[in-house]
Amino acid sequence: MRRKNVNEANVADNVSEDDADIRNGMLYSVEDTPPWYLCILLGFQHYLTAVGALISVPILLSSHFCMDRDKVGLSELIGTIFFVSGLATLLQTTFGVRLPIVQGGTFSFVAPTIAIMAQWGCPYTEARDKYGESVNFTALGLPEVGSEEHRDIWMERIREIQGAIIVSSVFQVVIGFSGLMGFVLRFIGPLAITPTISLIGLSLFKTGADMASTQWWIAITTIFLITIFSQYLRDVNVPWFTFGRGGCQRRGLPIFILFPVLLAMGISWGICAVLTVTDVLPSNATEWGHVARTDIEEDVLQKSQWFRFPYPGQWGLPTVSAASVFGMLAGVLASMIESVGDYYACARLSGAPPPPTHAVNRGIGIEGIGCILAGAWGSGNGTTSYSENIGAIGVTKVGSVRVVQVGGIVMLLLGCFGKFGALFATIPAPVVGGMFMVTFGMVTAVGLSNLQYVDLNSSRNIFILGLSLFFGLSAPFWVANNPTAIDTGSTVADQIFSVLLSTSMFVGGFIGFVLDNTIPGTPKERGLLDWRKLSTxxxxxxxxxxxxxxxxxxxxxxxxxxxxxxxxxxxxxxxxxxxxxxxxxxxxxxxxxxxxxxxxxxxxxxxxxxxxxxxx
Incomplete structure (x- = not known):
C-alpha cells in the first residue's frame, strides 16, 4: 500500500460517504494482497463460482457441433474453455480494466453459433431424430461416434466458428482501443439492449426443454434445489473458520448463495448415481429416463488423458466465411455493452473508484483480444466479464485483484488436467437440462431488467418492445422452416441473410435499435438519462x-x-x-x-x- 501525501489526504476527505463505507466494509479491497494461502483458497472459490457457467456453454454447443455423444471430445472442449478463460482473466486483471473481474464463456455468442451451425446441419442428429436413440450409425454409412472420422466432422464445424470469432473480435479490439465505445453507446439504449439480451435466453428454451425432458423428475429436482439454495437459503450462513488479519475467527460462510448451481447439480448427480445402482432408472436405451443413468459414459474417464495441454489450432486451421463473421458480430456487440455495466458494478462492489475512460476502453480492447485467443485455441466460444463473480465479491467482501488472478491460474492449470474436464462431461443430461432451465431464464430476466430505466406507461415504448421481441422470435422460426426461401442470386448474400435472420438476438436488437432512434420520444421517456449515467x-x-x-x-x-x-x-x-x-x-x-x-x-x-x- 502506498503512502498518501497531504494533497491526497485532502482529496480523500471529499470522497462521498458511500464510497468510503464500501471500502471500509471490504475485508480485502482492490489493492490489498491477502496471505498466499488465502489467495489460493479465495481464488479457487472464484473458479468454483464460475465453473457452472463455464461448463454449460460447451455442453450446450456440443450437439450443434455434431459431437453427438463423443464425451472425450466434449471433455477436451471443456478443458480448452477452462484454459482460455484463465488466460483471458489474467490479461484483463493485469493489462485490461485491472479490476477483480473474471472472464469466461458467454451466452451472447451462443445464438449466432447455433444459427451458423444450422446452415451446416448434423447427420447424427438427423439420424437420431429419424431412427431413435438406439440407431446404428455405421449401418447408415456414418463413422462411429468418437472415431477419428467422426472427430473430423465436428472439428470442421468448430474451425468455422473459430474463424468467425477471430475476425469479428477484431471489431471489438478496434472499438475498444480507438475509444469508439462511448460513441457507440450514444445510440444504444435500454429498448435496444432489452430484446438483444432477453432473446438470448428465449431462443434457447428448446435446448433446455429437450435435455430436461429426458427425465423430467431429475430436471425438476435440480430446478427445485437451485431455487431453494439461491432464494430461500440465501441468508443462511454455514459456520466456518477463517484466518485473516485478526487471526483465527469464526464466521458464517454464505455457501448457498455462492454455489447454488454446483450444490444442486452435485446432489442431483448423486441421486442419479443412487437410482442407477438400484436399477430404478431403465437400462434399456430405448426407454424414457435411460440417459439419466451415470454408468452410460463411465468409460470417458478411462479414455481421456491425464494431462492435455490445449494449444492454438488444436482442431486445425480456422476457416472464415462472410456469413459467419457477420452473424457473430451481433454477439460481439451485445457482449461489449454488457461488460461496460459489469466494470462499473465490479468497481463499486470491490471498493474501487469508478473506472476512467482509458480503463473502460482498455478493458473492451483486452476482451476482444481474449476472444481472439479463444478463437485461436478453439473453445467454440468467446470470453466476457462474469457477473456471477462480481456478485460473489459483494457477498464475500473480498475484492482483491490478486485473488482473481490466482483464480485465473487455477483455471489455466485445471484446463490442462484432462480427467477433470472428463468428469464434467459425464453429468447426466436431465441434470444439465434443469440447470439450463434456470440459467436461460435468468439471462432473459436480466435483459428485461433494463426496462427499469424506461417509461413503461409510454405507448411508444410498449410498441417498440413488443414488436422487437415478437419479430425476434418469428423471423428465425420462419427461416428454420423455409431454408431455401432467401434467394438473392448470390450464394454469399444468401448465407449472410440466413445467418442474421436466424439469430434472434440480432433481429430483435436491430428492430429495437432502429425504432428507438427513429420514433420521436424524449430522453427521459426512452430511459436515456439514467442509462447514460450508467454507461458513460x-x-x-x-x-x-x-x-x-x-x-x-x-x-x-x-x-x-x-x-x-x-x-x-x-x-x-x-x-x-x-x-x-x-x-x-x-x-x-x-x-x-x-x-x-x-x-x-x-x-x-x-x-x-x-x-x-x-x-x-
Missing part, C-alpha cells in the same frame, strides 16, 4: 486511488511520453476529468463538489447489485 459516467470521479487503473511496471515511463495523452487506452489519456487532475498536479486542491458529482453520476450502478446477485 467515466473518469469525472478523480480521487487519490485512480492509480489502481495504471498499467503495471511501465506506467512511470508512459507518463514521460506526451503523445500518449491522445491514446484512448493510456492512463494519461486526456478527457473531461483531466482538468481536475491537472490542478492537483500543479498543487491546486481539487474541487470536492466535482469529485462528489462524478461519483454520484456513476452511483446508479448500485441499483444493479440485486440483479448481479440474481445471477447466482
Amino acid at each position: 459516467g467515466t473518469a469525472e470521479s478523480q480521487n487519490t486511488r485512480m492509480h489502481i487503473y495504471d498499467l503495471p511496471l511501465i506506467q512511470p515511463y508512459l507518463d514521460n511520453i506526451s503523445c500518449l495523452k491522445y491514446m484512448p487506452f493510456c492512463p494519461n489519456f486526456m478527457n473531461k476529468g483531466d482538468k481536475y487532475q491537472k490542478k492537483e498536479e500543479n498543487g491546486v486542491e481539487m474541487n470536492g463538489d466535482n469529485i462528489k458529482s462524478g461519483i454520484d453520476n456513476t452511483a446508479i450502478v448500485l441499483d444493479d447489485e440485486h440483479e448481479l446477485n440474481a445471477h447466482l
Whole structure:
C-alpha cells in the first residue's frame, strides 16, 4: 500500500460517504494482497463460482457441433474453455480494466453459433431424430461416434466458428482501443439492449426443454434445489473458520448463495448415481429416463488423458466465411455493452473508484483480444466479464485483484488436467437440462431488467418492445422452416441473410435499435438519462486511488511520453476529468463538489447489485 501525501489526504476527505463505507466494509479491497494461502483458497472459490457457467456453454454447443455423444471430445472442449478463460482473466486483471473481474464463456455468442451451425446441419442428429436413440450409425454409412472420422466432422464445424470469432473480435479490439465505445453507446439504449439480451435466453428454451425432458423428475429436482439454495437459503450462513488479519475467527460462510448451481447439480448427480445402482432408472436405451443413468459414459474417464495441454489450432486451421463473421458480430456487440455495466458494478462492489475512460476502453480492447485467443485455441466460444463473480465479491467482501488472478491460474492449470474436464462431461443430461432451465431464464430476466430505466406507461415504448421481441422470435422460426426461401442470386448474400435472420438476438436488437432512434420520444421517456449515467459516467470521479487503473511496471515511463495523452487506452489519456487532475498536479486542491458529482453520476450502478446477485 502506498503512502498518501497531504494533497491526497485532502482529496480523500471529499470522497462521498458511500464510497468510503464500501471500502471500509471490504475485508480485502482492490489493492490489498491477502496471505498466499488465502489467495489460493479465495481464488479457487472464484473458479468454483464460475465453473457452472463455464461448463454449460460447451455442453450446450456440443450437439450443434455434431459431437453427438463423443464425451472425450466434449471433455477436451471443456478443458480448452477452462484454459482460455484463465488466460483471458489474467490479461484483463493485469493489462485490461485491472479490476477483480473474471472472464469466461458467454451466452451472447451462443445464438449466432447455433444459427451458423444450422446452415451446416448434423447427420447424427438427423439420424437420431429419424431412427431413435438406439440407431446404428455405421449401418447408415456414418463413422462411429468418437472415431477419428467422426472427430473430423465436428472439428470442421468448430474451425468455422473459430474463424468467425477471430475476425469479428477484431471489431471489438478496434472499438475498444480507438475509444469508439462511448460513441457507440450514444445510440444504444435500454429498448435496444432489452430484446438483444432477453432473446438470448428465449431462443434457447428448446435446448433446455429437450435435455430436461429426458427425465423430467431429475430436471425438476435440480430446478427445485437451485431455487431453494439461491432464494430461500440465501441468508443462511454455514459456520466456518477463517484466518485473516485478526487471526483465527469464526464466521458464517454464505455457501448457498455462492454455489447454488454446483450444490444442486452435485446432489442431483448423486441421486442419479443412487437410482442407477438400484436399477430404478431403465437400462434399456430405448426407454424414457435411460440417459439419466451415470454408468452410460463411465468409460470417458478411462479414455481421456491425464494431462492435455490445449494449444492454438488444436482442431486445425480456422476457416472464415462472410456469413459467419457477420452473424457473430451481433454477439460481439451485445457482449461489449454488457461488460461496460459489469466494470462499473465490479468497481463499486470491490471498493474501487469508478473506472476512467482509458480503463473502460482498455478493458473492451483486452476482451476482444481474449476472444481472439479463444478463437485461436478453439473453445467454440468467446470470453466476457462474469457477473456471477462480481456478485460473489459483494457477498464475500473480498475484492482483491490478486485473488482473481490466482483464480485465473487455477483455471489455466485445471484446463490442462484432462480427467477433470472428463468428469464434467459425464453429468447426466436431465441434470444439465434443469440447470439450463434456470440459467436461460435468468439471462432473459436480466435483459428485461433494463426496462427499469424506461417509461413503461409510454405507448411508444410498449410498441417498440413488443414488436422487437415478437419479430425476434418469428423471423428465425420462419427461416428454420423455409431454408431455401432467401434467394438473392448470390450464394454469399444468401448465407449472410440466413445467418442474421436466424439469430434472434440480432433481429430483435436491430428492430429495437432502429425504432428507438427513429420514433420521436424524449430522453427521459426512452430511459436515456439514467442509462447514460450508467454507461458513460467515466473518469469525472478523480480521487487519490485512480492509480489502481495504471498499467503495471511501465506506467512511470508512459507518463514521460506526451503523445500518449491522445491514446484512448493510456492512463494519461486526456478527457473531461483531466482538468481536475491537472490542478492537483500543479498543487491546486481539487474541487470536492466535482469529485462528489462524478461519483454520484456513476452511483446508479448500485441499483444493479440485486440483479448481479440474481445471477447466482
